[in-house]
Amino acid sequence: MAKEFKRSDGRKFNELRPMTTRVGVVPNADGSALFAFGNTVAIAAVYGPRKLHPQHMQDPSTGVLRCNYDMLSFSVSDRKKPGPSRRAQEISKVAGWALAPAIDLDAFPNTVIDVQIYILQADSGTRTAGINAASIALAHAGIPMKDLVCSLAVGKLDKDFVTDLTKEEEDFEDGEGATDFAVAKPANSDEFSLLQMDGKIRPEQVNEILKLASEACKEIYEVQKRALKEVVSQE
Amino acid sequence: MRNEINEAHEAVELDSDASVKRRVIVPGEVIITGEDYLPGEGTRRQGENIIATRFGLAEEAGKVVRVISIFGAFVPRRNNVIIGRVVDITYNGWLVDIDAAPQAFLPIEEVPRFINKNEMDQFLAIGDILSAKIWSVKSRGVDLALKGKGLGKLEGGFVFHIIPSRVPRIIGREGSMINLIKDKTRCNITVGQNGWIWIRGPEIEDEIKARKAIEFVADKVFVNGLTEKVEQWFEENE
C-alpha cells in the first residue's frame, strides 16, 4: 500500500480533517455541543434524565436512551424535505447503540435521556460527527458515563486506506471504488460500539483498518476532552 | 448516606493537604492511582486506578475520591428540600412538578392542619408553589413531606431556576453565602436543591438584586474567594 499517496485536499492517508468543537451551544439543554470534521458540522443537545412518556415505555430496571438524528434541509446541496427520512431513522438507532454502552443507564430506572443530533452542514461523516458531538453533550449534561465515545469513518480509496473521508472521496469510483467504514468506540476501550460499512473490502483487511480507526480515535478523544475542560476554564 | 449539603460545604474551600487538587475531569479519565484510595461519588475503581464516571471537579478528602457535578439535571435524593409547582389535585393529595424525572406527590396527610377533601385547592391550587422535603424516592415516584421549618406553600415573590449542582455554593458553608445575600437585600429566600429558588423582599429593587446576586454566584464554577467576589459585587451594585 502506497503510504505516501496524497488526497485531493492535501491530507495524508491517516490525517483527520481539522476538528472544531464548542460546548454549551444550546443553553436550554442539560448538555450540548457542536462538533465538526472539516466542513461537516453537527450539533447535539441532551435533555435528561427526565420523565418518559408514555408511561408504558418506561423500564423499571433501567433508563432509556432515546437518540434522534436528522439533517437540516439546507445542510445538503439538494434540499432535504423536513421530516425524518428512513436513512435518518436508521442513523438515529445506530447512533443510540453507539453511545449506550458508555452510559450508566441502570442508574436512572423509569427515565429517558434524550439525545438530539442535527447536521448543519454535510460533507460526509455526518453520523460520526454527530456521535462525537453527542458524546460531549452527554458528559456536559453530567450523565454518568464509563467513558467518552469517539467516532469516525475510515475507508479505502481503490486500494489505499484513509481516515475521515470527504464527500468527494466517498464518490470515488476508480478501481475498487470507495469503501466507507463508520466506527465508534468508548475512548479507553478496545470494543467497538458502531460498525457500518459500504464498499469493497477483503476480510483480511478489516483488522488493519480497525487498527487505523483506533489510532485516530485517540486524537478525537483529546479534542473532546479539551472542549469539556475549556468550558470550566472560562472564568 | 451523607446529606448532600454537608458534603458540599466541606468541599467549598480548597484543602491544600489533599492528594487530588480540585481539577476538571472527564468520564473515563484516571483521577489518581493507589490501592488505599476509596472510590466515592462519580468515580469507580479499575485495578489500581480511580476513574471518573462523570464530568466535573475531581477532589479528595480523607482518601475518598469523588467528582463533583457542575452541570446537569436534578436527581432527587431523600431529605432534599425542593421547590415545586402543583400540576394536579387528586383525591388524596397533590401532584407536584419538581423539574426532575420522577413525578412527585404530596399526600394530604402531610398538611399540618385539617383539610377538607373538597377544599384542597384552597390550600394548594394548580400553579401554586411550595417548598417541601423529599421523604422517599421510589421507582414509581417521589413522596414529599412538609415536616420541617418553613416548608409549605410559598406566597408572593417569584421563583426562578439555576443549575442544580450550583446550589451548594449558593448556600455556602453553613449557610454563609445565602445569609450574606439575604442580609444585603433584606429578602426572604428559599433555595431548592432542584435549582428552583424563591425570593420575596420588601421592594422590587431588593428582589431583583437578590436574583442577580444569586445568578452571579451560580455562574461561577470555581469557588475560591467567592465570598469576597460577592461582597465586591454588592458594593459595585449599590
Added chain:
Amino acid sequence: MEVSNVTREYIAKLFANEKRFDGRKLLEYRPIEISLNVSNKAEGSARVKIGKTDVVVGVKLALGEPYPDSPDEGNLVCTGELLPLASPKFESGPPAFQAIELGRLVDRVIRESGMIELNKLVITHGEKVWTIYIDIYPINDDGNLIDASTMAAVIALKNAQIPELDEKGNPNYELKKKHIPLSKDIVPLSLSFFKLEDAIILDPTREEEEACEARITFGISKWNKQYMLNSCQKIGIETLTQEEIGKMMDIISKNFEELSEKLKKFL
C-alpha cells in the same frame, strides 16, 4: 416547569412598574448577534441571536412548476421546524401548531412586503420557475422566536445567490453568481407585541413570554418611503382594546427603525 401563579403575578407587577428582571425597558430588545453562512450548502443562510434565543434560517432554490393561478411567478415556500433540541417543551413528531404558525407568519411578512420579485424567477412561462425554500430552525428558544426568525430569513435572502443553469437547464449548485431578485429597499421585519394585564412589551424572554396572555405580531416594512404594515396576527384568548392597538401603532415605526439599524451591515 410551567410558569407559576406567583411568578406570573410578579412579572405583571414588574411590567406595571416599567421594570424587567434584566433591567430592560418594556419596549427594548435584547442584544442582537448576527452571522452569515451557517451552511455552505445553502444558497443563503443566517443565524440570529436575540439574547439567548438562537435561530438559524437557510434559503435553498430548486426548479419547479409555478402555481396554476400564478404562471408568471416563482414560488415561495416557508417552513418552520421546532426541533426538540431547542427547548425541553418541543417534542419529536409531526409539526406542532406553533411550528406551522412560525412558517406561515414569516412567509406572510416576506411575501406581502414585496421583498422578493417573484416575477423575475420565471425560466419558462407557465412551466419552469425557481422555488425559494426558506427553512427556519430555532436552536435555542428563550422567547420571541418569531421576530428572530423573520430577521434571520430576511438576512439569509439578502445574501442568497442563485445557482447557474447548465446546458440541460439543470441547476449547478457549485456555481452561484447572481443574487435573488429583491426589491432593493424593502427590508421587512416582524415586531411581536405581548400583553400582560395592562402592560405591552416587546421581545420577552421565555419566562416573560410564558407569563404573557396575548401576542400580536405585525409584519412591517418601508414601501415608497412610507412605513407599511404587511401582515398581522393575534394569538391567544385574551383580547386587545382599540386603545392598546393604538398605542402599538404609535410606537411601531420607531421600533422598526431601531431594529432595522442592527441589520444594516448584513444586507
